Amino acid sequence: MMKYIMTGLTVTAFLFAALTGRMDALSTAFLEECGGAVQLAITLTGIIALWSGLMRVAQSSGLTEKLAALTAPVLSKLFGGLKRGGKAMQYITLNITANILGLGNASTPFGLAAMREIEAEEHSPDPLAASDNMITLTVMNTASLQLIPTTAAALRLKYGSAEPMEILPCVWISSVCTLAAALICCGICRRAGRRRRL
């Protein structure tokens, strides 16, 4: 997938730059943004280190197990075949909780740890292919689960909105529909894939 995205973006960028005469800007962007990408990674390293440390404490003290037990009735329906109370389910719980609370920074380290635990638990016959549970978790993270859209609300306030929070019901409706559509699509593909294998 990534090879098509990368090539597609680069080739269209080249064509657009040729059409609009912005080849110099494109050239500069390549050279400058490689540094920008490293800066982003350094920021991300700090965030991931911070939350991974805390996550590890929560995990080994048994706190995440308790949290996972609370969410198990719902989440075990979405993630079939994973051990109830297993490490993968614990990290999935943390990831989803962090998303709902709007801790976007924390949700990535939790989600990545969950991905690796799913891999360790499932022993897929094809290690290069993403499993159904991995896809479900990733797709959930491409939708927004955040209850309070703090970034949008803060900027609305900054630009003088009379009611920064008036968007809340609309955001909830849109988030739920987005998540439902993505998950239903996953469910259909999951079932279709299983039928093909039988």
Place this chain on the structure above:
Amino acid sequence: MLRDMQARRKKAAAVNISDLIIPAMFAGVLLYGIFTKTDVFAEFTEGVKEGLHTVYEVFPSLFCLVVTVAAFRASGGTQLLTELLTPVLGAAGFPPECGELLLLRPFSGSGATAIYEQILKNNGPDSYAGRVASVILGSSETTFYTLSVYFAAVKAKKTRYALAAALLGDLVCAVTSTIAVRALL
């Protein structure tokens, strides 16, 4: 005036709660660890080490995505595509001002936020375009960033139906955001 103050208070309450969450979590988790006789320092540092390993795994994918998206933006590609899309989107009742936001949102979080600020500045946060942009920003995520980083963590090359499901979600997000703003605000 009164309405304005109420709004400010509402906003302040929301921010205060979210400011409280992180410090409370750190204090709470560490304290719980001490009570359950966990070596919290050793576990924390071990977690940091694992975190560094995660960064090492996902960095190459992240790097490629960030650089190519920046190149795409610099080429003027997003503006040109937006211009092409505007008549189609406008006919569907979607505010044309939000076209570029819709295109960039799946690729770049900071880029989308910058465009969102432009929309608020030019149209006002309580305009139709400002509201639709707010709802889109609040109910979507940086799809391609998530896909690339999550699958890089498990070295998955074949991502099967993940992209289709995620993009379907983004499409539904644009449609429902427009409908919800029209119906409710």
